[in-house]
Amino acid sequence: MSFFGSNRFKFGLFGINCSNGMTPSRAPERWRAEWPEIVQVAQMADAAGVEFLLPIAKWRGLGGEANMWGRSFETFTQAAALAALTKQAGIFVTAHVSLITPAFAAKAIATIDHVSNGRAGLNIVCGWNPDEFSPHGVKIDGARRYDRGLEWFRIYDRLLEGGPAFDWTGQFFDMQGLQTDPLPLQKRPPVMSAAQSGDGQAFAAQAADVLFTSVHAPERVGETIAAFMGLAATHGRQPEVYVETQLVCRPTRKEALDYAHYYAVEMADPDALAYFARQKGRTASTSTRTGASEADVAIAQGLEQAGRPYPGIFPGMYPIIGTPDDLVSEFARLANMGVAGSTLVFLNYLQELPYFLDEVLPRMERAGLRQSSLS
Numbered sequence: 001m002s003f004f005g006s007n008r009f010k011f012g013l014f015g016i017n018c019s020n021g022m023t024p025s026r027a028p029e030r031w032r033a034e035w036p037e038i039v040q041v042a043q044m045a046d047a048a049g050v051e052f053l054l055p056i057a058k059w060r061g062l063g064g065e066a067n068m069w070g071r072s073f074e075t076f077t078q079a080a081a082l083a084a085l086t087k088q089a090g091i092f093v094t095a096h097v098s099l100i101t102p103a104f105a106a107k108a109i110a111t112i113d114h115v116s117n118g119r120a121g122l123n124i125v126c127g128w129n130p131d132e133f134s135p136h137g138v139k140i141d142g143a144r145r146y147d148r149g150l151e152w153f154r155i156y157d158r159l160l161e162g163g164p165a166f167d168w169t170g171q172f173f174d175m176q177g178l179q180t181d182p183l184p185l186q187k188r189p190p191v192m193s194a195a196q197s198g199d200g201q202a203f204a205a206q207a208a209d210v211l212f213t214s215v216h217a218p219e220r221v222g223e224t225i226a227a228f229m230g231l232a233a234t235h236g237r238q239p240e241v242y243v244e245t246q247l248v249c250r251p252t253r254k255e256a257l258d259y260a261h262y263y264a265v266e267m268a269d270p271d272a273l274a275y276f277a278r279q280k281g282r283t284a285s286t287s288t289r290t291g292a293s294e295a296d297v298a299i300a301q302g303l304e305q306a307g308r309p310y311p312g313i314f315p316g317m318y319p320i321i322g323t324p325d326d327l328v329s330e331f332a333r334l335a336n337m338g339v340a341g342s343t344l345v346f347l348n349y350l351q352e353l354p355y356f357l358d359e360v361l362p363r364m365e366r367a368g369l370r371q372s373s374l375s
């Protein structure tokens with residue numbers, strides 16, 4: 001089933017709440033996460049029929065010259081604000097489930113769902129950077145984070161059933177008198193899981209309506225999705241799969257390639273990515289440590305900077321670079337492999353989103369991948 005309407009290929013604006021968005025680049029025009037600009041791009045995307053807005057949950061930056069993510073707006077509170085400032089897009093919260101209780105999340109999601117008239121969604125992230133959690137006095141355990149996350153989800157999900165107060169005694173949580181009111185307007189606001197390892201996919205297969213994942217080997221996306229869907233089916237679920245895409249779109253291919261080269265090669269911020277690789281390695285999932293799946297092997301390889309053509313594009317983020325027609329061809333290829341949608345990520349959202357909306361969306365309609373946002 002789809003939570004976000006009937007378009008064959010859907011889009012989510014990703015990362016506007018954080019400085020640098022998703023781009024580890026030192027280019028001076030990089031995204032600064034100024035609130036008025038965040039509102040402007042959110043409203044622009046909303047009016048154009050972009051399906052959802054998806055923030056990044058962050059508590060510190062990656063260092064390096066740009067200190068990517070050093071500035072970030074908290075995702076529950078900004079979702080409530082954006083809910084009031086937009087009309088149709090789904091409004092996701094990205095929640096570190098190690099930092100909040102299921103009861104808090106159930107109440108906060110219900111709040112956003114009422115403010116937005118039924119547009120809230122919860123993106124569950126289990127965390128990877130120990131330095132982000134130490135200011136909260138919390139430790140991340142790479143081997144058990146998804147087991148804990150699954151128990152967290154089961155409590156959250158049961159809370160949203162409504163009904164009388166219940167107690168919960170499990171492996172990780174011991175809670176009494178669980179109950180929430182109001183319930184969300186949507187029976188179950190969509191749950192997304194942003195994960196990529198084998199362990200992460202096993203979690204998503206049990207908890208998520210949407211798996212939001214990375215692309216390490218584009219030609220193998222179809223296989224990865226088929227395997228994931230097979231796993232989800234064993235749990236009686238039929239989630240959708242979205243992937244991370246970063247876009248550089250210009251009238252000519254040369255202009256697009258030159259701009260990508262400028263900001264993601266010449267102006268890449270290697271120190272940020274070196275820190276990312278180090279920290280992510282510290283909490284690698286068990287499946288990644290053992291190379292359990294193709295995705296796990298790719299994660300380990302992706303953390304090595306050597307040989308990556310665009311070091312200023314995040315590992316696992318699939319770059320689509322070219323003319324509006326080139327982008328549409330690539331989205332069609334992803335759709336044909338079973339991908340339900342992907343992210344809109346730009347170096348500078350305000351500078352680049354208008355061209356994308358004006359030139360790519362009408363072509364998506366003509367290609368049968370989307371319907372007009374006016375229909």
Ligand SMILES: Cc1cc2nc3c(=O)[nH]c(=O)nc-3n(C[C@H](O)[C@H](O)[C@H](O)COP(=O)(O)O)c2cc1C
Pocket residue numbers: 055056057058094124125126127128194195196197198199200201212213214244284285288299
């Ligand atoms: C597409 C995507 C988006 C993510 N967004 C966030 C985020 O906003 N905040 C965060 O701390 N981690 C984020 N993560 C990290 C995951 O939640 C997870 O903790 C990390 O990928 C380690 O799990 P893995 O073993 O599945 O790779 C994201 C991961 C992916 C693949």
